[in-house]
Amino acid sequence: MAIDMVSLLADLEAETSELILILNGLESRQWSIPTPAEGWEIKDQVSHLAYFDETATKAATDPAGFMEDAAKLSEYGEAFPDEIARRFHDTAPEQLLLWFITARKDMVLTFSQVDPKARLPWYGPPMSAASSITARFMETWAHGQDIADALGIERVPTDRIRHVAHLGISTYGFSHSLHNLAVPEVPISVCLRAPSGATWSWGPDDSAESISGDAVDFCLVVTQRRNFNDTDLQVDGTSAKRWMSIAQAFAGAPGRGRNSDTGTAT
Numbered sequence: 001m002a003i004d005m006v007s008l009l010a011d012l013e014a015e016t017s018e019l020i021l022i023l024n025g026l027e028s029r030q031w032s033i034p035t036p037a038e039g040w041e042i043k044d045q046v047s048h049l050a051y052f053d054e055t056a057t058k059a060a061t062d063p064a065g066f067m068e069d070a071a072k073l074s075e076y077g078e079a080f081p082d083e084i085a086r087r088f089h090d091t092a093p094e095q096l097l098l099w100f101i102t103a104r105k106d107m108v109l110t111f112s113q114v115d116p117k118a119r120l121p122w123y124g125p126p127m128s129a130a131s132s133i134t135a136r137f138m139e140t141w142a143h144g145q146d147i148a149d150a151l152g153i154e155r156v157p158t159d160r161i162r163h164v165a166h167l168g169i170s171t172y173g174f175s176h177s178l179h180n181l182a183v184p185e186v187p188i189s190v191c192l193r194a195p196s197g198a199t200w201s202w203g204p205d206d207s208a209e210s211i212s213g214d215a216v217d218f219c220l221v222v223t224q225r226r227n228f229n230d231t232d233l234q235v236d237g238t239s240a241k242r243w244m245s246i247a248q249a250f251a252g253a254p255g256r257g258r259n260s261d262t263g264t265a266t
Contacts, residue, residue, distance in 0.1 A: 005116040008133045009108050011160045015137060016104050018155070019144045023097055026151075031093040035150040036225070040085055042150055045143045046096045047088035048081060052139065053103035056132055057110045059120045066121055073123075080123075081252070107136070124251045137163045138249055142223035149225075157195040157216045165192060165215055167249045168222030169202050175248045184239035192218050209237025211244065222247040 023046065031043040040048075059066040076083040088096070116130035127135070141164055148155050169190060173183045189203035192215040200215060211218070217231035221244055228235060228244040235241050 005111065005114075005130055005133065008116075008130060008137070008163070009112055011163060012133060012137045012140065013108060014158075015140050015144070015160055019140060019147070020097075020101065022144070022147060022151070022153070023100075026093070028093050030151070031096070033150045035146040037146055039082065040146070041089075042147050043091070043093060043096055044085035044089060045146050046100050047091065048084060049139060049143055050096065050100040050103045051084050051088070053100070053107045053136065056120075056122075056136060057103070057107045059122060059132070060110050060114050060118075060129065063121050070121070070123055078252070122251060134163050134167055135251070138167050138223060141219070142225055142250070145220065145223070145225050159194050159196045159198065161215055161219050162194065162200060164219040164223065164249065165200060168218060168247060171222070171247070171249050172243065175243065175246050178248060179246050181242075181246075184242075186237070186239050188237065188240050188243065190218070209240040211235050211240050222249040224248060224250075 026042070031046075032041050034041055035045055037045070055066060055069065058069070073080045073083070091099075111129055111133055114129045116128060118129045119126045120129055120132055122132065122135075137160070141161060144155070172188075176183045186209055187204050187207045189205060189207040189210045190201065191210070191212040192200045193213065194200055194215050203210075211233060213231065213233040217226070217228075217233050220226035221228045221231060221233065224247070228241075228247075233244070235244050
């Protein structure tokens with residue numbers, strides 16, 4: 001995908017607006033509804049987004065300060081996201097919403113003035129500014145899914161999720177390294193049906209192993225919001241099935257994944 005920060009930021013703002021529309025309609029008590037992420041309520045999903053929007057901005061404007069803060073957070077090990085949730089758990093809903101809106105606006109403004117190819121520090125390997133915004137889009141979509149699931153509402157998918165699918169493809173090697181697994185030499189073709197009906201493809205068409213189906217299902221799997229056994233994805237081949245069982249489009253330690261309703265755990 002060509003680097004286009006303007007389009008990336010526009011898609012992020014559109015996704016943000018849809019999430020804010022949902023949050024604006026909540027009663028205070030609904031912010032305490034448990035989400036599928038164990039131990040996290042809706043309020044914790046929002047504080048997570050706001051906090052890491054702020055740190056993304058700091059990574060772009062004060063890399064040394066970001067690294068210092070990240071080192072302190074690393075003292076909590078793999079549980080550092082839970083530590084952020086704990087810190088802000090008692091924050092009032094209206095304050096959380098304002099924080100998220102403000103942090104997101106500041107981040108968008110900052111990155112609109114950053115070279116998309118600039119390398120920025122993060123929690124793990126550095127990444128380009130464009131990749132950072134792609135990751136923020138993925139996080140917004142994924143945590144927005146947790147909130148939607150908690151509320152029992154269906155979101156209308158858009159072709160903006162191509163950013164999530166692309167990140168899922170790009171983290172193929174990363175997903176394996178997290179589990180100390182060698183990256184398979186066999187190529188895997190991925191062919192997905194976009195919400196618009198368009199076809200998105202990656203990899204060689206004649207690969208012996210393949211994944212095909214709905215793009216939303218693929219995005220839910222690579223963000224670990226669904227177990228691939230509970231989707232309609234057609235997954236053919238040993239390496240393809242293993243990838244879908246460990247796929248992880250987000251940074252950090254190996255995710256817990258989601259248990260399958262069919263009884264097969266990730």
